[in-house]
Amino acid sequence: MNEQALFCYGTAQYVEPLEPKCNEMVTFRFRTAKDENICVRLLTAKGRYEMKKEYTRGMFDFYRVDCKMGSDMFCYSFEIREGDTVWYYNRCGLAREIVSYYDFRLMPGFSTPDWAKGAVMYQIYIDRFYNGDLSNDVETNEYYYIGDYSKKITDWNQYPDSYMGVREFYGGDLQGVIQKLDYLQDLGVEVLYFNPLFVSPSNHKYDTQDYDYIDPHCGVIIEDGGEVLPDGVTENAQASKYKVRTTSLKNLEASNALFAKLVEEAHERGMKVILDGVFNHCGSFNKWMDRERIYENEPDYQPGAYISKDSPYRKYFRFYREEDKDWPYNDGYEGWWAHNTLPKLNYEESEQLKNYILEVGRKWVSPPYNVDGWRLDVAADLGMTNEYNHNFWKEFRQVVKEANPEAIILAEHYGECSEWLLGDEWDTVMNYDAFMEPITWFLTGMEKHSDEMREELRGNVEHFVGAMSHHMSNMLTPSLMTAMNELSNHDHSRFLTRTNHMVGRAKDLGAEMAGEFINPAVMREAVVFQMTWIGAPTIYYGDEAGVCGFTDPDNRRTYPWGNEDKEMLMFHKDMIRIHKEHPVIKTGAVKLLPMKENILAYARFAGDDQIVVILNNNSELLEVTAEVWRGEVPVKARMKRLMYSYENGYTVEPEEYLVRDGELVVNMGAYSALVLITTEDETE
Secondary structure: OOHHHOEOOOOOOOEEOOOOOOOOEEEEEEEEEOOOOOEEEEEEOOEEEEOEEEEEEOOEEEEEEEEEOOOOOEEEEEEEEEOOEEEEEEOOEEEOOOOHHHOEEEOOOOOOOHHHOOOOEEEEOHHHOOOOOHHHOOOOOOOEEOOEEOEEOOOOOOOOOOOOOOOEEOOOOHHHHHHOHHHHHHHOOOEEEEOOOEEOOOOOOOOOOEEEEEOOOOOOOOOOOOOOOOOOOOOHHHOHHHHHHHHOHHHHHHHHHHHHHHHHHHHHOOOEEEEEEOOOEOOOOOOOOOOOOOOOOOOOOOOOOOOOOOOOOHHHEOEOOOOHHHOOOOOOEOEHHHOOOOEEEOHHHOHHHHHHHHHHHHHHOOOOOOOOEEEEOOHHHOOOOHHHHHHHHHHHHHHHHHHOOOOEEEEOOOOOOHHHOOOOOOOEEEOHHHHHHHHHHHHHOEOOOOOOEOHHHOOOHHHHHHHHHHHHOOOOHHHHHHOEEEOOOOOOOOHHHHOOOOOOOHHHHOHHHHHOOOOHHHHHHHHHHHHHOOOEEEEEOOHHHOOOOOOOOHHHOOOOOOOOOHHHHHHHHHHHHHHHHOHHHHHOEEEEOOOOOOEEEEEEEEOOEEEEEEEEOOOOOEEEEEOHHHHOOOOOEEEEEEEEEEOOEEEOOOOEEEEEOOEEEEEEOOOEEEEEEEEEEOOO
């Protein structure tokens, strides 16, 4: 038995249909070496089903069996017998025994939107992208928050404050995004993912003030007036300019209308839009709490729970001081991670709150906004119990999918995620565990915050394969295909900065050090991996232009308009083009090829299409032999170069490579990446 030939994956070549309905018949296939006298069985909880040889292609035989689905999760693995030799095959590959934890899984009735499978996403942190409307900029001293006043930054290129950057505003807004849609389209972006846009006092906006409206500071200010706070005055009850700007219905409705326009223009260009929903907690400025007394005595608003015990929002929060004497101005409430600026929402005690947030979920994916999905902040934290959390997300999914069946529900989550990915809650996750962390350790040896350097993990193939296999097995294939694969984002250091191997943060090292000793060639290796691996490659704004930065808040630097790293930008364009031109990258099977230290090789394939990717993360030229036959490349074939990135640059000039006896032998320069596609099968 040729054990190296045994293979199965969850993609359409091996599971047909990929996303079956309840009670539908499904074809399962398994690959073996050609003309071997073996027995292949499909193993399920209901029994063992012998598979019959269906066809032969190249050096492989493909076995088939058909099974009818029910309505429950269908778990399966394979048994392969040759005489007394028995192997089992699961999501992690070959095993000597049945390991049910790593079974393949198929959930009848579960599907993710086709547009999101392998979609090129682009994350925009609104305040730092582009200032298209100077009239809506936050003013210095407009309000007081977390120990200091809001601050208007007039130098677009200034580094963010190294300690507390939440009150700094550079002026990026929706009008700026509209003005840069040509740029985003030319880059090849298919989906815009926005960090929160709703009314909020911070530039990150994860402290929502009003879920019903886009913040006029990044939208439209029609009605203005009032005064900023004088130095020494810290009561936001006197922040009259901020009150007018964020409570005026004219401003709020105009901002919503501008957002609807942005979505419409994005849709006209073939782009989708995803909003960030922060539903575990809100902000102390929120109209339901009103700790900052922004809405107190405003005629269009009910009193907040901080203001009055009789507030209609009283049960939206959990107060641990509840005597009559504690009001008005009761600050004895539960905050997320004990932050009083982030009141925890108390769903279990308020059906009204639950229904309100469900309506928010429905509203923004419906006309006139027609958003294409939600990214859910700290989604596993919502509610006071795990049971309630799951029940809520089941309802949320039902409401959102009824309003827009093609909307995606994508959650922020670290660690084991399978209990939310059973087909009735989230569609997928931000892919930290099966993407960002393993590739960061492998290519840089750095922790994703740049808080730690572990040289033993740099180039460590065993660790990389183990982490990827384990965490990928926690996701159904439709979830893997839509997982948000990021190298950087607003919570972690920029990947380019991780290539300098400097441990620390801007407050300790100095922001200027984030761009010192970087290795753009390693960044290009990472981008090649990002653009050719299974999932939705997601660019954090500015990564494509060479932006550096230590972890929050330094990672939230402005986009360097006019000062981009032109080579890095063009490289991203070329890799995005390659990603989009070859559907096998979006929906094909993935097979890791045998590797050694600091060498990563894998194949993407479906039918007659095969792409091979090789990364050499060594600091020297090496001859690399890749057993490409394992990725269904013909044993004698010609392959064409789509991309070669090397230490001092890259090229997309085509060059021919020969496969002989199923092997590809190539010379790989230091910190290089090679992408090849099969052009001719010479075995025929």
